[in-house]
Amino acid sequence: MLRSFRLRLLHLSCLLLPAGLLAQTTKVAPPAPVLPLPTPQQLAWHEMEMNAFVHFTTNTFTDLEWGYGDEQPAIFNPTQTDAGQWARTLKETGFKTMILTCKHHDGFCLWPSKYTEHSIKHSPYKNGKGDIVREASDACKKYGLKFGVYLSPWDRNRADYGSPSYVTYYRNQLKELFTQYGPVFEMWFDGANGGDGYYGGARERRRINGATYYDWPTTLQMVRGIQPNVIFFSDAGPGVRWVGNERGVAGETNWNTISTDTLYAGKPNINTLLNTGSPDGKQWVPAEVDVSIRPGWFYHAKEDSEVKTPEELFDIYLTSVGRGSTLLLNVPPDRRGLFHENDVKALRGFAALLKKEFAKNLALKAPVKADSYRGKQPAFAARNLTDGNKATYWATDDDKTTGNFEITLPANSTVQYIVLQEYIKLGQRVKTFTVEAWQDGDWKKITEGTTIGYKRILKIAPTKTNKIRVNITDAKACPVISNVEIY
Ligand code: FUL
Numbered sequence: 065m066l067r068s069f070r071l072r073l074l075h076l077s078c079l080l081l082p083a084g085l086l087a088q089t090t091k092v093a094p095p096a097p098v099l100p101l102p103t104p105q106q107l108a109w110h111e112m113e114m115n116a117f118v119h120f121t122t123n124t125f126t127d128l129e130w131g132y133g134d135e136q137p138a139i140f141n142p143t144q145t146d147a148g149q150w151a152r153t154l155k156e157t158g159f160k161t162m163i164l165t166c167k168h169h170d171g172f173c174l175w176p177s178k179y180t181e182h183s184i185k186h187s188p189y190k191n192g193k194g195d196i197v198r199e200a201s202d203a204c205k206k207y208g209l210k211f212g213v214y215l216s217p218w219d220r221n222r223a224d225y226g227s228p229s230y231v232t233y234y235r236n237q238l239k240e241l242f243t244q245y246g247p248v249f250e251m252w253f254d255g256a257n258g259g260d261g262y263y264g265g266a267r268e269r270r271r272i273n274g275a276t277y278y279d280w281p282t283t284l285q286m287v288r289g290i291q292p293n294v295i296f297f298s299d300a301g302p303g304v305r306w307v308g309n310e311r312g313v314a315g316e317t318n319w320n321t322i323s324t325d326t327l328y329a330g331k332p333n334i335n336t337l338l339n340t341g342s343p344d345g346k347q348w349v350p351a352e353v354d355v356s357i358r359p360g361w362f363y364h365a366k367e368d369s370e371v372k373t374p375e376e377l378f379d380i381y382l383t384s385v386g387r388g389s390t391l392l393l394n395v396p397p398d399r400r401g402l403f404h405e406n407d408v409k410a411l412r413g414f415a416a417l418l419k420k421e422f423a424k425n426l427a428l429k430a431p432v433k434a435d436s437y438r439g440k441q442p443a444f445a446a447r448n449l450t451d452g453n454k455a456t457y458w459a460t461d462d463d464k465t466t467g468n469f470e471i472t473l474p475a476n477s478t479v480q481y482i483v484l485q486e487y488i489k490l491g492q493r494v495k496t497f498t499v500e501a502w503q504d505g506d507w508k509k510i511t512e513g514t515t516i517g518y519k520r521i522l523k524i525a526p527t528k529t530n531k532i533r534v535n536i537t538d539a540k541a542c543p544v545i546s547n548v549e550i551y
Pocket of ligand 1: 129254255256354361
């Protein structure tokens with residue numbers, strides 16, 4: 065009723081306004097983007113939020129983290145491998161993807177590559193007819209996960225590691241993986257290189273020039289030629305960057321932007337820079353938070369009692385997804401080829417905790433008003449913050465880099481989490497903000513933060529209130545916020 069009355073009023077005023085003025089009041093363009101911007105693939109990657117890593121190789125059987133490269137393929141003998149169990153468990157517990165270590169630093173290949181004998185084709189597994197890359201990618205398709213590959217550039221098995229022919233070998237393997245196993249959403253190549261290795265029997269230390277040896281631009285161009293949508297992870301991107309630690313902690317200030325031409329191995333404080341990004345970064349290269357559910361990346365029976373608890377995983381969720389990154393959680397199959405019972409239990413407990421903590425969004429469809437909104441246009445009004453639609457947003461006029469909005473909760477409620485999301489399609493903007501709760505007839509500051517980005521989750525001490533106010537106190541340009549949730 066009220067709605068149709070307002071519409072009619074608007075209609076009437078249109079008739080009464082002179083044409084020139086009408087054009088002026090109705091035509092407010094959306095905010096200009098703040099560069100750099102994410103690509104459509106990066107945007108989709110942000111929305112995945114939770115990804116899984118699967119580390120599996122001869123290390124699982126030798127109890128090592130970094131195989132030397134002299135392991136016999138015969139030791140790789142999982143007796144009950146079920147990639148369906150991995151994918152099903154991940155799907156049920158909220159993960160969107162699975163990235164498999166197709167080849168780790170030891171050089172052993174989980175698929176029967178035609179370019180090496182150091183592979184599963186010489187393992188007892190399925191009498192040498194097994195292909196775990198195939199099983200994993202098929203399981204991902206079956207359970208609706210995206211599939212990604214980890215192919216270690218450092219190869220401690222290859223006799224020619226360090227010479228140009230090895231780079232050709234590496235590229236040939238990428239061609240196999242990218243042409244034979246369906247869509248690959250992300251390719252993971254890490255910079256680890258410990259120097260020493262078996263190297264076809266040479267058993268020596270080898271140094272490569274990390275800046276030039278692999279000629280990455282040529283390799284990436286080749287892979288893009290096969291699958292243009294793939295996202296490349298490395299310490300410096302270009303698709304997504306390393307977060308600078310393996311503890312599961314993104315920067316509290318976390319810019320998706322960084323200048324990749326200023327990054328180099330050995331740069332002072334590089335891990336801090338990767339952790340926070342930089343507000344004036346020239347490229348959009350968001351941080352991915354890789355961390356293992358156990359102390360090691362590979363399965364070790366002695367770590368069965370050290371699996372992270374659901375509460376620890378939840379804390380990691382808050383310091384990764386809750387700080388505008390995506391989580392890449394490693395779950396290593398055991399010697400049977402299955403996720404261990406303890407890991408499955410922890411994952412289920414974590415999923416249940418997520419469900420419990422974020423059970424009811426008190427802000428959904430709640431009344432909300434802003435101190436101002438862009439051109440007084442409904443398209444940019446505060447209502448867009450709580451409409452449950454991330455494609456709509458609240459924005460201010462261009463001359464403002466601050467602004468606030470206030471949400472009235474259904475009743476006096478206990479609040480513990482505030483979720484904020486920027487509309488990053490138009491760039492990352494917010495530099496600082498505060499959050500207040502209405503208590504005893506006054507606004508009380510309950511938390512504050514710096515960046516928001518794709519998503520920011522703030523955990524606060526349980527607070528009884530019926531109104532929450534968010535103040536954007538500084539931004540690179542007019543704030544553009546797509547979503548707010550309160551739990
Ligand atoms: C590192 C590797 O050295 C570890 O073994 C593990 O694969 C981790 C994800 O990346 O660089």
